[in-house]
Amino acid sequence: xxVLLTGGAGFIGSHTALVLLEAGHEVVIYDNLSxxxxxxxxxxxxxxxxxxxxxxxxxxxTKTLADTFATHNIEAVIHFAGLKAVGESVSLPMAYYDNNVxxxxxxxxxxxxxxxxxxxxxxxxTVYAESRDMPLAESAPTGRPTNPYGTSKLMIEWLxxxxxxxxxxxxxxLLRYFNPVGAHFxxxxxxxxxxxxxxxxxxITQVGVGRLPRLSVxxxxxxxxxxxxxxxxxxxxxxxxxxxxxLDALKARQGVQTWNLGTGHGYSVLEMxxxxxxxxxxxxxxxxxxxRPGDVAECxxxxxxxxxxxxxxxSHGLDEIMRDAWRWQSDNPQGxxx
Ligand code: NAD
Ligand code: WQD
Numbered sequence: 577x578x579v580l581l582t583g584g585a586g587f588i589g590s591h592t593a594l595v596l597l598e599a600g601h602e603v604v605i606y607d608n609l610s611x612x613x614x615x616x617x618x619x620x621x622x623x624x625x626x627x628x629x630x631x632x633x634x635x636x637x638t639k640t641l642a643d644t645f646a647t648h649n650i651e652a653v654i655h656f657a658g659l660k661a662v663g664e665s666v667s668l669p670m671a672y673y674d675n676n677v678x679x680x681x682x683x684x685x686x687x688x689x690x691x692x693x694x695x696x697x698x699x700x701x702t703v704y705a706e707s708r709d710m711p712l713a714e715s716a717p718t719g720r721p722t723n724p725y726g727t728s729k730l731m732i733e734w735l736x737x738x739x740x741x742x743x744x745x746x747x748x749x750l751l752r753y754f755n756p757v758g759a760h761f762x763x764x765x766x767x768x769x770x771x772x773x774x775x776x777x778x779x780i781t782q783v784g785v786g787r788l789p790r791l792s793v794x795x796x797x798x799x800x801x802x803x804x805x806x807x808x809x810x811x812x813x814x815x816x817x818x819x820x821x822x823l824d825a826l827k828a829r830q831g832v833q834t835w836n837l838g839t840g841h842g843y844s845v846l847e848m849x850x851x852x853x854x855x856x857x858x859x860x861x862x863x864x865x866x867x868r869p870g871d872v873a874e875c876x877x878x879x880x881x882x883x884x885x886x887x888x889x890x891s892h893g894l895d896e897i898m899r900d901a902w903r904w905q906s907d908n909p910q911g912x913x914x
Contacts, residue, residue: 578602579823580650580692582635582683583657584628585612587767588698588756588812590620592654594765595816597624604648606641607657608634611770615912619764635679638686645690652694652826653687654819655680658728661774662702662870665725676728677735684739693746696822699733701754701808701838701875702726710842711808711878714752714834722870733834740832747826754808754838754877756815758897759904766904767812768911776845777809777897780852781905783860791860793845795867800874804845804864808838808876811892811900821888838877839890847894855898856906 579596583589584605590612593603597620605617605628617628629648633640635657644650658676659665665672680697687693703726704712705719721727733750740746757777759766772788773779782788796803818837825833843851849860883889892900908914 577651578604578649580604580606580644580648580653582606582653582655584654585609585614585616585630586656588753588815589654589656590616590765591760591812591816592656592819593617593628594620594624594760595813595820597626597628599820604629604631604644604650606631606633606635606644608632611659613768613912616765616768623760623762623764635683636674638682641683641686642689645686645692650690650692652696652823653683653692654696654823655683656698658698660725662723662725663774665723665728669724672724672728677731680732680735684736688743693743694823694826695736695746696749696751696819696826697732697736699750699752700726700729701752701836701877703730703733703752706872710874711840711876712836713878714836714881737832744830747830748832749822749826750832750834751818751822752834752836753815754810754836754875756812757809757901758811758813758892759900760813761900761903763900763903763907766901766908776848777901780848780860781901784852784856784858784902785905785909787909789861791849791862792865793862794865794871796864798867798873800844802844802846805871806842806844806874806876808840808842809848809894809897810837810839810890811897814839814890814892818882818886818888821886825886833885835882835886836877836879837882838879840877840879842874842876843894851894851898852902855895855902
């Protein structure tokens, strides 16, 4: 099957492109390169020995989308494209609603015009209401996100649900990712944030290679086992395989399906630092500082529904995550730029 990956040059999209190619699918990547480079696509092609069709385009551009659907025999779309920096979204809310929500509306209209009605969407655990009850199942209530990024994800879940209700021949998967981390085991593709990373893992590995001086641990007084925040870190290759499983599962189902993609285990920030030190053999300098506004103490997934309905589960543990994240960072200290 030919699958269109919006945002496919980015971190999760590039790993998913590799998994789809290895499973025998054809891949068309549609990306405006606002947070990615073509080098990720070249490397996926080199790793697989297979080629990818690349279209440089914006999901808000109706004409380029229509041309892309007209030229390629696309049967399904995995929709990664969007802006994802939580802090930036607070100062640039309109950019987030325009790209993420507006872009999704335009994409769905182009899909409908081309009669392509199978869609897998990159949602986030950030849509869940704050809760002390862990793990979070898909049936847990969604909340009022604390930032425009999170709100945009929830709005997209709602608009896709409304679309499918009005046009029942759509098949839609809402994949709620927990904390995607790690890299392909080759160290050839990985996460390459522009500027200082917002997320823990790339921050740790950039301190490890000396691009940044020290890690700030946000909060040492949470009601957790060691006082630092606990999250469900999932290897990006497991996450990528989850998209393949979701595409397969959608063949048998119409409607909107929601699946958590996590591991079902939580690790604290200090446990992540220790795992990094084990993987790299280097000490990681850090300071414990004030909490970061908007952070919750703990968050991890109930993955039973994904296991049961997708026949999928995460298989890579924390040490593999760190080994692969470190291989990517140490082999590519400046990411795709050098
Ligand atoms: P990423 O920034 O690496 O990838 C997103 C890609 O979309 C980039 O290649 C960017 O150039 C492209 N893009 C952005 N706006 C676009 C537009 N208007 N038109 C076309 N292309 C556009 O991010 P990622 O980590 O790979 O995340 C992929 C998706 O998963 C995003 O929707 C993100 O919100 C979601 N998600 C990510 C995480 C995470 O922690 N990485 C967690 C939950 C959900
Ligand atoms: C993890 C833990 C921090 C950086 C975010 C988004 C979420 C989703 C994934 C897209 C927390 C601590 C972090 C640092 C630290 N993205 N930390 N020092 O906040 O769980 O989720 O990314 O959908 O929407 O909110 O991930 O990696 O930022 O933080 O101590 O420099 O690491 O406090 O406990 P988070 P994160």
